[in-house]
Amino acid sequence: MSDLVTGDAVVLGLRPARLPSRGLAILLDLAVYVTGYVLISVGLTVATASLDEAAQAAVAVAGFLLFLVGVPIAVETLSHGRSLGKLACGLRVVRDDGGPIRFRHALVRGAMGIVELILTFGSIACIASLVSARGRRLGDVFAGTLVVRERVPGTQVMPVPPPPPWLAGRFTGLDLSAVPDGLWLAIRQYLTRMNQLDPQVGAAMAVRLADDLVARTGAPPPAGVPAAAFLMAVVHERQSRDAARAFRPSAGGPGSGFAPGPAPVPAPVVAPVVAPVPYVAPAPVAPAEAPRAGGFAPPA
Numbered sequence: 001m002s003d004l005v006t007g008d009a010v011v012l013g014l015r016p017a018r019l020p021s022r023g024l025a026i027l028l029d030l031a032v033y034v035t036g037y038v039l040i041s042v043g044l045t046v047a048t049a050s051l052d053e054a055a056q057a058a059v060a061v062a063g064f065l066l067f068l069v070g071v072p073i074a075v076e077t078l079s080h081g082r083s084l085g086k087l088a089c090g091l092r093v094v095r096d097d098g099g100p101i102r103f104r105h106a107l108v109r110g111a112m113g114i115v116e117l118i119l120t121f122g123s124i125a126c127i128a129s130l131v132s133a134r135g136r137r138l139g140d141v142f143a144g145t146l147v148v149r150e151r152v153p154g155t156q157v158m159p160v161p162p163p164p165p166w167l168a169g170r171f172t173g174l175d176l177s178a179v180p181d182g183l184w185l186a187i188r189q190y191l192t193r194m195n196q197l198d199p200q201v202g203a204a205m206a207v208r209l210a211d212d213l214v215a216r217t218g219a220p221p222p223a224g225v226p227a228a229a230f231l232m233a234v235v236h237e238r239q240s241r242d243a244a245r246a247f248r249p250s251a252g253g254p255g256s257g258f259a260p261g262p263a264p265v266p267a268p269v270v271a272p273v274v275a276p277v278p279y280v281a282p283a284p285v286a287p288a289e290a291p292r293a294g295g296f297a298p299p300a
Helices: 019-047 053-078 084-089 103-119 123-131 138-143 181-196 199-217 227-246
Strands: 002-005 011-016 091-095 145-149
Touching: 019 053, 019 084, 019 091, 019 123, 053 103, 084 091, 091 103, 103 123, 103 138, 123 138, 138 145, 181 199, 181 227, 199 227
Parallel strands: none
Antiparallel strands: 002 011, 011 145, 091 145
16 A cells, blocks of 8 residues: 655545556557547548648648547546546546646656657567566656555454453443543554554553543453453443344334333322431441542553
8 A cells, every 4th residue: 555645634545556457458558549540540641631641641640649649638637537438447547646646747748658659669668567666657757646556445344342241231231321432443443453463552542441431331341351352341231222222113103013002090009107207317327438540451
């Protein structure tokens, strides 16, 4: 993946195109351009049949240069780097900062393409693309452009690992209403990638997230429960609550087939006669011990 940085100091996750895909896109473009050039040449030959040989030669040379240089430059400029071959291969020409190319970029690429692709039969372009770390040919280097892949395989969403069996149902009474969405997202990202982290870094991150979760819920930290297992159990409890809330049938709702009837009339309640109880002063209560800041010890 490329480490391109925009003017706003944002790192772009662009995938540079390699030589096989770029070569296939160039071959497709050449096939389209040659087919169009042959058709136009036949039409120009018929149209200029009444002219002399010099005029016919001048028209033929102008048409050849137009299809050799002008058409590729116009196509890349108007399509912002998506020619027919690149569109078929899922490629696109962008600037070094990730923005769309303009006419001057397409002009430099087209002019250098005559030397790299036509006169040397693509040998210079192949060597430059193999040597470059991002697969750029000389036209890309002089123009300040890069060919990237637009169609990349989607990343698979990793599920949250299940908690240990001995923690199932232990946090059913935990109040999760004060936990913000940002903390849930951070916990989920940690749980799905904790096996890819360094053990010391992952353990410290789990302790910090667990302490934040305990501070939001207001419940004391569970004794003897590892921080990562605690996070798994709480996330599993939240998912169970969301699933139960989503699939819970609504009474009296549309399609439920239940029609509420008239409310029953409550029976009169007779208050019993209670003898007066003498007042007894309450015993003094010792002050409660201040709760601890967190119950998860960081790794040694």
